[in-house]
C-alpha cells in the first residue's frame with residue numbers, strides 16, 4: 001500500500017508535499033520521496049523511513065520549485081530498499097519525468113521481460129519502473145499521450161501522479177481500484193490518495209478522480225481526459241475496512257461512517273449475550289462503536305494501544321508472555337475482570353495475533369471472549385497493491401470458522417458476510433449524500449449534481465477533453481453512485497477483477513493453486 005500526493009503552482013510546494021505525505025503516512029512507512037520542478041528541471045530526494053525522518057529543513061529547501069509530487073511506500077512489489085523508493089525520475093529524449101504510483105501491476109514481469117529484450121536497463125525491482133520505461137519508449141508526441149500510451153499496456157491497479165518540468169498528471173486506473181482525489185489550495189491544485197491530507201494543508205476537496213480518468217494540470221489550467229476503454233468500477237472495499245484513514249471520504253463514502261455501519265451490521269448478523277464490547281484499537285474502534293450502538297452492549301476500552309512502537313525491538317532474553325502484542329496492546333484488567341467480552345477487530349490474517357489477544361484478555365480476568373470480525377474470512381492474497389501474506393499463510397484459506405475459533409481459543413467467533421459488508425459501505429455513501437443535500441438545503445444553495453463524471457462544465461466525456469482556467473471550474477463532487485458490483489472483494493471471495501496472465505510468477509501461482 002502506498003500514498004501519493006501532488007501540488008501544482010505553489011511557492012511552498014515541497015513543504016506542503018511534506019505535510020501532505022505526513023498525513024498519508026498510514027499508507028506506507030518504508031520509504032518516502034519528493035520530486036520538485038522549478039519549471040526547467042526536476043529535483044528529487046528519497047529516503048528510507050518515515051516522512052519526518054527522510055526530510056530535513058535543508059532538503060526541503062533544496063527541492064526548489066512550485067510543482068511537486070511525493071510518495072510514501074509500503075512495498076508490495078520489489079524489496080524494501082532505497083532503489084525501490086519513489087518517485088522514480090528519469091531524463092529521456094523529450095525531457096524529464098518523475099512518477100509516483102499507488103497500486104500493483106499484474107503484468108509487470110511480462111512487460112519488463114519485453115522491455116529488457118529491447119535493451120531497457122532497470123534500476124529497481126519495483127513494477128512502477130515498467131511504466132517509466134514505457135513512457136520513455138512511447139512513440140507518441142506529447143507527454144500526456146505518452147503516459148496514456150504506457151498505461152494502456154499495463155494491467156492492474158494504479159493511482160499515480162507524474163511530474164514534468166511544467167505539468168502534473170494524475171491518473172486512476174479504469175477499475176478505480178485505489179483512491180485518488182483532486183483539491184484546491186488558493187490558486188494551486190492538489191491531488192492525493194486521500195482527502196484527509198488536504199485538511200492538514202488547508203486545501204479544499206474538489207472531487208474524486210474517476211476510474212479511468214486522467215487529470216492534467218498545467219499552465220492552461222485543468223484538463224480531464226478518459227483515454228482508456230470504459231470498464232466496470234471495482235474499487236477496493238478493504239480501503240473502507242482497514243486502509244484509509246477514518247476521516248477520509250473516498251468516492252462519496254466516509255470511512256468512519258462505513259466502519260460504524262460494519263459494526264452495526266455485525267451486531268445484527270452475529271449477536272451475542274455479553275457485558276461489554278471492546279475494540280482491538282485502533283482499526284476496530286469505529287466498528288465497535290457501531291456494534292455497541294446496535295446491540296445495546298456497553299462500549300469499553302478493554303485494550304489500550306501504545307502509539308510509540310517503533311520498527312525494531314530488542315527482545316529480553318527471558319521470554320515475556322505475548323511480548324510482540326504487549327508492545328502494542330495492554331489489557332485494562334479492572335474493566336475486563338469477570339466480564340463476558342465481545343472483541344471487535346477488522347480482520348484476522350494469520351490468527352496468531354488474535355490468539356494472543358484472547359489469551360491476554362482471559363489472563364486479565366475476562367469470563368468469556370467472543371471475537372467478532374468486521375469483514376469476511378480473508379482467504380486470498382491481494383495482487384493490487386496490498387501486502388497480504390501468501391494463501392498458505394492465511395488461516396481462513398485452510399481452516400473453517402470453527403477451526404479458527406478453536407485455534408484462537410475464543411468462546412465464539414463470527415465474521416461479517418460479503419453482502420453485509422457491501423451493504424454497509426453503500427449505506428455510508430447514502431448517508432454522506434444525504435448530509436450534503438441537507439447542508440445545501442440549510443444554506444439554500446443547490447448541491448452539486450451527483451455525477452458519473454459526465455455532468456457539469458469541465459467534466460470529461462470519453463475521448464474528449466474539457467478544460468478551465470478558472471478556480472470556479474465546476475466538477476461533480478459526490479463521486480459516482482456506487483452499486484453492489486462496484487467493489488473488488490477478491491481477498492474474501494477470490495473473484496479477482498483483473499485476470500492473471502501466465503507470467504504471474506511461479507510462487508504466486510502455486511499459492512493461488514492455479
Ligand code: SF4
Pocket residue numbers: 177236237238239381382383384385386488489490491492
Ligand atoms: S484483493 Fe482485497 S485488498 Fe486487494 S484490491 Fe481487492 S479487496 Fe482490496
